[in-house]
Amino acid sequence: MLTLIAILLVVWLVLAVLGFVVKGLFWLAVVGLVLFVATAAWGAISRRSRN
Template identity: 65%
Template sequence: MWTLLIILLIVWAGLAVFGFVVKGLLWLAVLGIVLFLATLVIGMLRRTAATKE
């Protein structure tokens, strides 16, 4: 689970950086940032739920 989360975070960060580097792909940067934040929040929520049980 943690491996998948870390891989997704790296992929989303890479997409965001690539989107900022290539001028015409600003939408890709925004998508990368949104997916990065969503993955981070979901990972934290699952971690919190797992520690409560």
Template identity: 65%
Template sequence: MLALLGLLLIVWLVLVILGFVVKGLFWLAIIGIVLFLVTGGYGAAKRSTLRK
């Protein structure tokens, strides 16, 4: 499960970089940032519940 979350974080990061590089795809950067933050938050919450 954590490997999948790590893969998703990498995909979102690539989307952010592509969105900032290509001016016409600025919306892609915004979506990538939001998805990156949501996935990171979910992963952090999942890890903290696994430790208990």
């Protein structure tokens, strides 16, 4: 499960960077950042509930 979360974080981070690099894809950066934060929060919550 932790591997899946790490992969998702990397994918969202790549989408965010790509969105900032390409001016016309600013919406992609916003979506990438939102998904990155959501995945990180989900991972933190699931890790706490496991302990």
